[in-house]
Amino acid sequence: MSDKSTDDYWKANIRIITISMVIWALVSFGFGIVFRPLLSGIPIGGTDLGFWFAQQGSILTFIVLIFYYTWYMNRLDHEFGVEE
Amino acid sequence: MSQFAINLIFVGASFALYIGIAIWARAGSTADFYAASRGVNPIVNGAATAADWMSAASFISMAGLIAFVGYGNSTFLMGWTGGYVLLALLLAPYLRKFGRFTVPDFIGDRFYSQTARIVAVISLLVMSITYVIGQMTGAGVAFSRFLEVTNTTGLFIASAVVFIYAVLGGMKGITYTQLAQYCVLIVAYTIPAVFISLQLTGNPLPQLGLFSTHTESGQPLLQTLNEVLVELGFNDYTGMHAPQNTLNMVLFTLSLMIGTAGLPHVIIRFFTVPKVADARKSAGWALVFIALLYTVAPAVGAMARLNIITTIYPDGIDQPSLAFDAKPDWMLNWEQTGLLRFEDKNGDGMIQYYNEANPPQIAIDEGWEGNEMVTFNQDILVLANPEIAQLPGWVIGLIAAGGLAAALSTAAGLLLAISSAVSHDLIKSIINPGISEKGELLAARISMAFAIALATYLGLNPPGFAAQVVALAFGLAASSLFPAIMMGIFSKKMNSSGAIAGMIVGLGSTVLYIFTYLGWFFIPGTNMLPNTPDNWFFGISPLSFGAVGAMLNFITAYLVMKMTAPAPEHIQELVESIRVPKGAGAAVDH
8 A cells, every 4th residue: 555545545534534523513512502592493392403402413413423434434444445 | 029129139130140241251361351352243342332431420310410400411411422423533443453452551652651651540540540439339329229228238249249240351241241231221211211201291202202292281391391490480491591601511511522532441442342443333333322321311301300390289380289298109218318308498288399599479479488399319310210200110120220230330341441550551561561461460350359449448438529529530531631642643743742741731730720619639628719600710610621621732732742853753653554444453462
């Protein structure tokens, strides 16, 4: 495996990590806390969308994020020939 | 059959199962003892991680924390789950590729420094020992309530059981008992929640029930809860209220997330899977298993809060409330523990429950003389839940076994982290590098036995500040270990001076901030500023400072690195190699 492809592999990894971390922060700190007032117009079962994100939505998003990352990285490992 | 006999059967059967597993999964080598020979299926490891992570605090305390604060304590839900995203994306796969047995192992080797290794060992020991005290006292409380033995006897039984499977089986025994303990605790937590959700909303899934229509009032459950709370002078459930504020909420959540990802007893679980790809997948499964409890907990909290109010005011706040001599059995049972207490302040023979600090109109009109539910310990909420919902006796037995499973599984994981830090990082890496494999295994077993003895002693004589020290454990993990590990992977040039300076500044600032408000070494009266929101720096509570400490760690490490020589070539090559999964099998031992 050449150094070029190691670099590219790592760059692709950093890119997907960055995107995932933005979503991670957006659903918890964003929708759940800081931007909650902006979501207060969207009612959910006696409260608003921000409350749902704080108590349930962020956790569900975290699960999807990890499995998506796992799937993406398995594909990337294969593409660059670095899987075990 | 009496409730005592039922509890005994459930707890006894679960303990017999754990001991059976321990005999089946004995450890024959140090690889077995520290990492279950890296042969654990990633889904099994996910369940074991979930049990390892979910402690007495998650099982017993969390629903109560949410029930009595509402939205403001969503921080615990997001913080204690969001850390797994950090683990899966930033730490677990690379640490697995590195292929050693402990967290100080990584820090010592990556920063080519015994000083860094020792700083890591000290952080690990302080945070794990403080954490284990809470588990042992939790197990003691569960024993004394459900098995009618004294706290001391309960603690000794718990220690004996942990001793058998932890000393015999090490990581291998602990992994498979944790799998069994996960099953026990999740069933125990879910069954009462399903029944309560059915009773209140007609929806069997508590996750949906929380946002469904309350059958009795015909409007959404949370709206009903908000209304009755406001009627009684309390804060509404779904809003944010002082002393909570947006900045503090963000920082506290972030501290819990980073702290979770930096806890050594959680990190070492990812050393047990066969491949790097399995470490990623395993973190996902761990979060699935954790979410099964963490999405039920807020429903349990809200529904129990409503249930308590409707038990006291069966026909609404303006109608006669519950009479003292008509108290249901669960109130009488828990009053005996002192965790629940009523006092008829106005002598009318009926219980009035409301917010004294902000009395509703009716309290003034009727001349109520104060809130008469004087004590309601938040920890009894989950344990009393089946009784509050009038569920059959076997559900109560199940809750007893579940609470013990949660406490014991976490205790075992912590004890393993402690003993491997002593036998592997102190004895093998620093004091006696020439020790044989057999000698190291024996040392690991002896340090495990010592760790159990220490935990039992501290459980019997808990320092008065145990709760605050658990918060310190998260602050330490967040401000010292997490940044060091992350920089070790993501910055090739990060050198030993930078990492050590970073850990010391992160750790030091966090400890200093906590001691400023909570007292030096938690000694009451030695705090330099009163622990109130007005005095907090930018409104940041001492418990939320871990995230700030972590940032100071990153900044210091970066600045020091810029001023000193970058990490040597062979270390940079090491970092290159841990960044790709290929070749993990070869790097298993050293």
